[in-house]
Amino acid sequence: MRVPLSWLAEYVELVPGTTPEDVHAALVRVGLEEEDVHTFELSGPIVVGEVLEFVEEPQSNGKTIRWCQVRVAPDGETAADGGDAVHGIVCGARNFYVGDKVVVTLPGAVLPGPFPIAARKTYGHVSDGMIASARELGLGDDHEGILRLSTLGIDAPVGSDAIALLGLNDAAVEINVTPDRGYAFSIRGVAREYAHATGARFRDPVEQTAPVDASGDGFSVEIRDDAPIRGRVGSAVFATRIVRDVDPARPTPAWMVARLKLAGIRSLSLLVDITNYVMLELGQPIHGYDLDLLRGGIVVRRATPGEKLVTLDGKERTLDVEDLVVTDDRGPIGLGGVMGGSETEIGDSTRNVLIEAANWDPVSIARTARRHKLPSEAAKRYERGVDPEIAATAVSRVAQLMVDLAGGTADVGGSLIHEAPARTAILLPDGYVSGLIGIEYRDEEVHDALAEIGGVVTRVDGGFEVVPPSWRPDLTGRAELAEEVARLAGYHRIPSVLPVAPPGRGLTRSQRIRRRVADTLAAAGSTEVLSFPFVTEAENATYGSADGAPVASVRLANALDANTALLRRSLLPGLVAAAKRNRSRGLVDVSIFELGSVFLPEVDRTYGTTELPVGDARPSDAVLETLQAGIPPQPRHVGVLIVGDVVTKQPGQAAVTAGIVDALDAVRRIALAVGAEIEVVQGAHQALHPGRTAELRVAGRPVGYAGELLPTLAEESDLPRVVAVAELDLDAVIGLTDPGLEAGRIGTYPAATQDLSLMVAIDVPAAAVAAAVRDGAGELLEHLELVDDYRGQGVPVGAKSLTFALRFRAEDRTLTAAEASEAKLAGAAVAAECAGAAIRD
Incomplete structure (x- = not known):
């Protein structure tokens, strides 16, 4: 919000010589964030x-x-x-x-x-x-x-x-308005806050204009909301006023043009400028209709399926059944609370104006603005909450300006619908504010602070009963009232105390291991990324299920983007998007990883709770258990993606492109960081290349996959055909790993090394043969590694030759060659029994 100082001075006393920096400093004291200072950046003569x-x-x-x-x-x-x-x-x-x-x-x-x-x-x-x-x-x-x-x-x-x-000697202070302080999107609201900060006298502009008199024959208005959201009617307040015989060709006064410019709004025409001026002044968005273009009275309702509206920006929009629309006898003429329609737009030929000010439901307006991608100045205010008591005053203020500046004549009466619910009193017990904030406040301080913000404060047994002002919809409980007392009394009174960490605590085992995994991958050359957890239905269906079976997803109730309205079941969509973005910017060799939660609801199960606890006290264990039961499983995964060259081309060295081997290397690093033994077996996943997919297991339980992305998926994301990926359920890996596992002793006696070549059927996994040899060789086998997989001359068709390097060692003696050979042959015997292996001559 940009606030011209000359405009601010009309409603609060500014000491002569007050600079924009002084105003910023005062507003910061009451919690409004400083942004910038705007001037016309010129000097005379x-x-x-x-x-x-x-x-x-x-x-x-x-x-x-x-x-x-x-x-x-x-x-x-x-x-x-x-x-x-x-x-x-x-x-x-x-x-x-x-x-x-x-x-x-x-x-x-x-x-x-x-x-x-x-x-x-x-x-x-x-x-x-x-x-x-x-x-x-x-x-x-x-x-x-x-x-x-x-x-x-x-x-x-x-x-x-x-x-x-021309008013070019003015300056404007810009402040950041947080979502709970919508009243500060007006000169009226900022002037009040400046008065709170400095003690200067505040003159409410609403009190300087008489509200519309609805006793006469006003314009016909009807509200029909048959489908309210959350039980709240879309519009509970609607005021109109008519001004006739205006001259739209009259110029906008220089002082108004200058103030609008400093406030960030371009001057368009006198009639439109007046409506924008009053919106900035009071915080109440205004819409003007060319009265002669209206057909019949106004009806406010929800849109019907298939209805269309051409808005003021010239775009035809297909309306949703949740959209609130203003209609006349022909149909929609405005998107309520967001933007008017082009058919009744004020223009150069306008002579009679119908002025409208309404109060719209914030949730409906926020959804409509996002649905149609229309972040208008009006919607920005309505979705944060507009004072429901000023609509009648706002239309009168616009009418007054149109009479004074455009030469019009205002009708005596108007129309007013005011069905806003009464404000509810909040009980603030004695001592509550001091107990919550942590410093002592006298009863007089509490009373005066809440009365100063506009609340009606009544003393009752055991505390105060407070009715918040109409312009503060954010004050819904006693905690918010306590915050207001602390704000107006001064945050400087709250001491800065560094809490002492209780002894005997620290990171949990899972936290330590997750950090170790991240450090290990980073040390190996990967870069950690953080991607949005929002994905499309297609991404969850592709990456969130290994076999293509239907999956359940968590759908966001109020998604930022309707196309990505689901929470992810896999980290891979975010990693693929990050790789695509980096490659589009010239970074062709990418190695990235992410640690984050995935969301795995069960099919045919409903999650959630009907009641949320109040936030001013710790919920009971029973409430926490209920809340926890309403949350779908959210395990932490670790995902890795490598694309491009892992070894770049250089003199004497050919480039080495990333592949499944690199994905498995990343898995081994993760296993080392966790202290887990991860078994790699042949696997299948619908998002990964057939034959180049490994299933990862710990203690026989599947915990993830590694391999190469399906080439068609890689192509869709403008990536090379070979993209190495891996994803593990890190929580499961940690949970299946023995926390008391210790490193084995380092042998001091010489080792005996031998090779073992076995022929097996081509479809027998090498991992199964290795496991059989390891079981048969017994405790003397210290290390086993596959060093060759040969298929060609000398090996029968349909078979392959696997060569393993074996290392044997005894803890108490030097092994003889005969002992090592005996252990090797014992391993080969078990392999023959379990995998049909035969020693290759």
């Missing part, structure tokens, strides 16, 4: 000038310029730049006439850019200044011609300071 005469001079480049004589000071006086009263100025614009009052930037002035002005020779003349356009002054985007003061309704003496005349 910039004065009012009168065009005395000009000569049009065609140029060789086809352009015609005007050599102008402009009076910039009264007769007999020196100009503001120290020069003569009449200046010769070259101007390329042709939209002014002799006798026009214009804005002249004299030598020494600086315009936004910065663009310094100096006397310079051009087109055969010395131009002693410049006649400025609105855009050059920073007042708007109009650069078709120079700014004629008559178009702004200004007739000031020649030589007057144009900076002050």
Whole structure:
């Protein structure tokens, strides 16, 4: 929210000499975040000038310029730049006439850019200044011609300071408005907060305008909401007022243009500018209809399936049944609380205006704005909550300005529907604020703070009964009231105390292991990433199920993007998206990993709870158990993706492209970090390449997969055909690993090494043969490693030769060759029995 200081000063007393920095400092004390300071970034001398005469001079480049004589000071006086009263100025614009009052930037002035002005020779003349356009002054985007003061309704003496005349000496402070402080999206709200911070007297603009009188025959309005969301009607307040015989061609006053510009809103036309001005002033969005284009009365309702509306931005929108619409006899004419329709738009031919101010349900407006991707200024305020008591005042304020500035005549009466629910009193027990905040507050301080924010505070037995003000929908409980007391009394009173960690605690075993896994992968050259947990239905169906069986997913009730409205069942979609994004930016060799939760609800089971506990006290164990039971399983996984070259091409070294071997290497590093024994067996996953997929097991239980991404999936994400990936259920791996497992003793006696070549059927997994040899060889076998897988000449068709390197060692003696051979043959015998293996000659 941008707040011009001159506007702020109308409703709260600013000490002379108050700077934007002073205002920021005061607002920070009451919890509003400082953002920036905005000015017009110009300096004088910039004065009012009168065009005395000009000569049009065609140029060789086809352009015609005007050599102008402009009076910039009264007769007999020196100009503001120290020069003569009449200046010769070259101007390329042709939209002014002799006798026009214009804005002249004299030598020494600086315009936004910065663009310094100096006397310079051009087109055969010395131009002693410049006649400025609105855009050059920073007042708007109009650069078709120079700014004629008559178009702004200004007739000031020649030589007057144009900076002050046009309000260009003003400045605006910008603050960040958090979602719970929607009232601060108005000059009214910020002025009140400044008064809280400084003690300055606040003048409520709502009290300076009489609300609309609904006793007369007002415009017909009806609210029909047959499908309220969460039991709340879409609009409980609707006020209208009619102003007739306005002149839409009248210019917007310079002071209003300047304030709107500083507030971040572009001046469009007088009638539209007035509605925007009142919205910024009071925080109540306003919409104006061309009364002569309306057909019949107004009905507020939910949209019907298939209804369409062309909004003010010229786009046709298909409406949803949850959308609130304003309709007349022809159908929708506005998207309630978000944007009006083009059919009843105020334009150059408008003579009679229907002014509307309503109060819309925040949830409905937020959903509609996101559904149609329309983050309008009105929606931004409605979704945070607008004061339901000011609609009638707001339409009267707009009518007053249209009468004063556009020459209209306001109807005596109007229409008003006001069915907003009464505000509920909150009981604030004695001592509660002090107990929650941690410092002592007197009863008088509590009472005065809550009364100062606009609450109705009544003393009752054991505490205070507080009715929050209508503009503070965020005050729903006693904890929020306590926060207001702390805020107004001053956060500086709350001491900064560093809590002492209780002894005997620290990271849990799972936390230590997860950190060790992350450190291990990072040390191996991978980069940790953090991706959004939101995915599409197709991604969950593809990556979240190994065999393609239907899966259940957690669907977000209020998704940021309707296309990614599910919580992930796998980390791989996020890793694939991260790899795609990095490769699109030229990083072709990527090794990334992520540790994060996945969400695995069970099919045909409903999760959730109907009642959430109050947040001002720790819930009981029974409540926590109920909440926990309503949460689907959320195990922590670790995912790895490697694409590109793991060894880059260099002299004497060919490039080595990542593949399943690298995915399995990452798995081995994870196993080492956890202290787990991970078994690798042939597997299958619908998202991974057939034949290049490994199932990962711990203690016989599947805990994940490793392999290469299916080439078609890789191609869809603009990745190479070979993408190595791995994903493990890290919680399961940790849980299946013996926490008391110790490293084996290092043998001191010499080892005996032998090789064993076995022929087996080609479809027998090497891991199964290795397991059989390990079981048969017994305790003397210290290490076994597959070193060759041969299929070719000398091996029968349909068979393969597997060669294992074996290392034997005894703890108490030096092994003989016979003992090692005996153990090897025992392993081969078990392999023959279990896997049909035969020793290769």
